[in-house]
Amino acid sequence: MTATSHPLSAAVDNAPVELVARHLPWPLLVLLATAFGVLPWLGNDYWLNAILIPFLVLSLAGLGLNLLTGYTGQTSVGAAGFMAVGAFATYSLLLRVPGLPLPLALLGGGLIAAAVGFLFGIPSSRIKGFYLMVTTLAAQFFLEWVFTKFPWFYNYSSSGTISAPRLELFGYSLASPVGRYLLVLSTVVLLTWVAVNLVRSQVGRNWMAIRDMDTAAAVIGIPVDRYKRLAFAVSSFYLGVAGALWAFAYLGTASAGSFDINRSFQILFIIIIGGMGSIAGNFVGAAFISLLPIFLNQAGQWLFGGHVDAGQLQNLQKIIFGALIITFLIKEPEGLIRLLDNLRERLRVWPLRF
């Protein structure tokens, strides 16, 4: 008899090998094609320079912090300090290593930031929660102080400011808005892709196990301390690259003051509002935090400019912005991305009730 020797039933035999069915993510591809192909030619200087570049860089910074806080559960308020390391390290590399191509300098800046992040991650093996947060606060102030105190970092310029060195790639200048936009976009897309794969890998699963309960994670054999430090290093790498892009692709200059505690809070708010433990959430959060004030400002000018006292108008915008943050957090504490997901689910079954 040539009957099958499979002991399993047909149903099990046909069960999918992969847990997540993979199909081509069309919406994402369309988005990427638009971002790379259409926007550079469509967007004017204002859109590229003042809207898209800062939005992308802040998304990347949010992504970096999210890997640490959202995925590994280690709260940090030192994000801007690591951005400063990335910016100053990239500057140093471009200045002191002649002929170093830009991508390598960015990578180097990121790696130096990662090393510093690793160093400040060491206490995480002993302390947790609020206490760890305080050590990251110390990192923030320490790094800010270092980049003010030691003139070597800013090449002995009297103002303590570093300015963008040559932005070129294989002899092609990236100084135009389109060039800088494409540089930022490519970096962000590449690093986001790495992050997506990272959180799906063994490393990411270990991080999430630590986040959910580190004792349990240790019991099942995950080297908790090592993975916490790794999270600090990887997170700082992302923040470092974001810091370098912020300084050179967006502002054109930077000083320690550009990476103060307020920037750290801004990035923390991006991940809290966008959604902890979500990759797409960083982009939504960055859009909310960085673009909404600009939108409110424009809308306010357009609607009331000239009628309402300008000072009151500005204060009103702050009130609206704050009220929106509170509303969204009450409505969905897990962040905007969760809100959008719920909306999508609802639309899928419409007109039936969710």
Place this chain on the structure above:
Amino acid sequence: MRKTLQYSLVASLVLGLQASPPEAWAADDAQFIPMATYRVGAYASSGIPWWAGEIDYFRYINEVEGGVNGVKLVWQECETEWNVDRIVECYERLKTGQDGAPTAFFFTHSTPGSYALMEKGAADRIPLIDGGGGRTESTDGSVFPYAFPILMNYYSQASVGINYIAGREGGLDKLKGKKIVTVYHDSAYGRETQAPMKLLAEKYGFENIQIPVADPGNEQSAQWRQVRQIKPDWVFLRTWGVSTPVAIKTAARFGISVERIVGDVWAGSEADVIPAGSAAKGYQALAPFPGGTAFEIHQRLKQYIIDQGKSDLKDTRYFGEVYYNIGLINAAIAVEALRTGQKKFGNRPLNGEEGRWAFEHLDIDAARLKAIGFEGLLAPLKLSCSDHEGGGAARVQQWDGQQWVLVTDWIRADHQLLRPLIEAKSAAYAKEKGITPRNCAAER
């Protein structure tokens, strides 16, 4: 509740759309002036009177003089909270003008902002004006065609401070062996005077001691204890914001005579001395922008703007404050530059390139100052291709417990001494960025 909210929102929308504001609508026969303001945030107390002064002067030009040679001024505000990233956003938003009205210049009103926009301004051909601040080496217009640290750069501030002290001591030769401590805000702004002070100390033989105060400077006991130990002859105070009143109060606590403290340009407003209370009585500060309402322009503004209820000030007690007058002076310089440009290009709105030409040929002499009502409020100002500062003089004002009193006439900075330092730095910048300097002699 919800209904009311909806109605009021709709109503406000409709209202907002209906009545078109007179200033916000620009046309292509008007001159657009972008305004990067900071009416909220940590520095709002300086920002609010500042823009009131600027806007009041522009309103005066529009309504009383019928514009600049008939060209109306229109402007739009953009809130920055004095954040560099917001200043960059505002610059990008407003640099192309509005509804056909071109932008001739951009007031950065922030030294970090001037640094950040330096290359963007040059690429877009928009002159960046930063009165009493900015990047010092951009005084050399051959390397920095589009940056104007107009009126008084930081080197000049140091030099005028030392000249004033020498005057009090009885001559520059009396400075030898004196101890002059500079207490400075530890930032780009505060550190900018270190190089000229070093040079001046070498030349005049005084002892130059620099003591930093970390931002924001709420607590300065350690610094002033150190000052006390040094027993200086003079203290040059280069603080900003909250660190100034704290410095004055702490100095008094350590028994340092306030009469021996000279504040610089940005440590000499009402907001700097009123919080210090009686400790500030006798404190003096450099004033390229003096306070007070005793000037001719204030009479005109009072008649046509303040008394008509057209002022941007919510509280007219601020009229004539130091920051209000800074706004006036900035606005007047802008208007005079536009006039200069119109002489060459015709009575029409100017673009950024024409704006640069206008600023480089700006010449406000004593007669002109008298005509526009700024006599005593502003020193004669003459810019050129190689000198983007133009002025470099300040008066000194003293706080009598109630108001600022001007105690000297205009004191000039030692430009011959400082110029080589500026040229060395601008040459280094040109080398780093691969810029070929313009030939200013050929352009004349």
